[in-house]
Amino acid sequence: MNTDDLIRAMAADNRPEPGMRATLTRFLPPAVLAVAAGMLATLGIRPDVVAALPAIGMKLSITLSLFAPALVLAASGALFPTATFSGRALWIAPVLALGFALADLATNGLAGSLDRLMGTRASHCLALIPVLAALPLVAMIAAFRRGMPERPARTGALAGLAAAGIGASFYALNCAEDSPLFVGFWYSVASMMVAGAGAWIGGRVLRW
């Protein structure tokens, strides 16, 4: 099989696979909808949702500002030639979380801050954010496999952060821990777990 033979075989295979962008648009929304449906069917939304709107808003502002830049960065890194977006947008979420935490300390003081940070349901949070993030992560990795990521582990980690943003956004609708200290700490730990998983998977399956 010399190169000319290979060319003839390739020319016979004349239906190109859809690119990464088209695949992502096809895979990610159904994955998010499936998580939404599964979440409503099992965990449900917290009963005091109206009273808790400020807390939910605080959480969503953090989780969605993690999701959007991470997705844009992951997708642009999986395309070629790589569009250069600044990674600085990834700092929005941690800076917001830190801001809310400092505001909490300023209002409520240091006393009892460790209890507020530890909360009562940290393990619930650590387990459910990755569970809710899993399907979106799989959808993104599957789409990025059609792409051409120059740094597979990095793209996988960014996909993990974006997926964690989705998972944490849904979890925020159920989570009854409203201290910004809790959210800033445990949501971050859960997101780093998902990012780590994404980096590990990406390093293995996103090479091309």
Place this chain on the structure above:
Amino acid sequence: MAENGSDVWGDWMRLALRGDAAAYRQLLHALTPALRALVRRAVSSAGSMADTEDIVQEILLAVHLKRGNWDQSLPFRPWVYGVARHKIIDAHRRRGRHVSMPIEDIEAMAGASVEVDHAPPGEAERWLNRLGPRDQAIVRGMAIEEHSAAEVGRRLDMQEGAVRVALHRALKKLAALALQEGR
């Protein structure tokens, strides 16, 4: 001359993406000598003994499998060079060398095409030998001039559509085997 006209490559690829197999074949035949020249220069400037034709075949496979990602509103040539650069760097990495290669260097290395009388074998033969017998028969059958999927299907007792699907999967497997090499 085709090799100087990036637009020609792009035009062929646009036609190919709309299903024009003749334009696609023309494009691949035009790309190959240009890629040979590029890879030879890149390999010798990195002082490596990596085999040129292996890398050329890997680049062609990547162009083939990833062509759905090329944005048709952009010029095609930089996209191909980007793929080539990725594959050259990766081939060196798999041989335990680190090379860095700015994209401008790759474009500067592109020069006169290297034409050869008989295309050298490269590693595709070895990768192919690791596929299952049916996949091998399909790729080899389709590699023969003027052999249609229908004919190959008849010999293997398969539907034409199934032959096309199997061919596509087999080419993906070839690319994956190339990637595993030396790991």
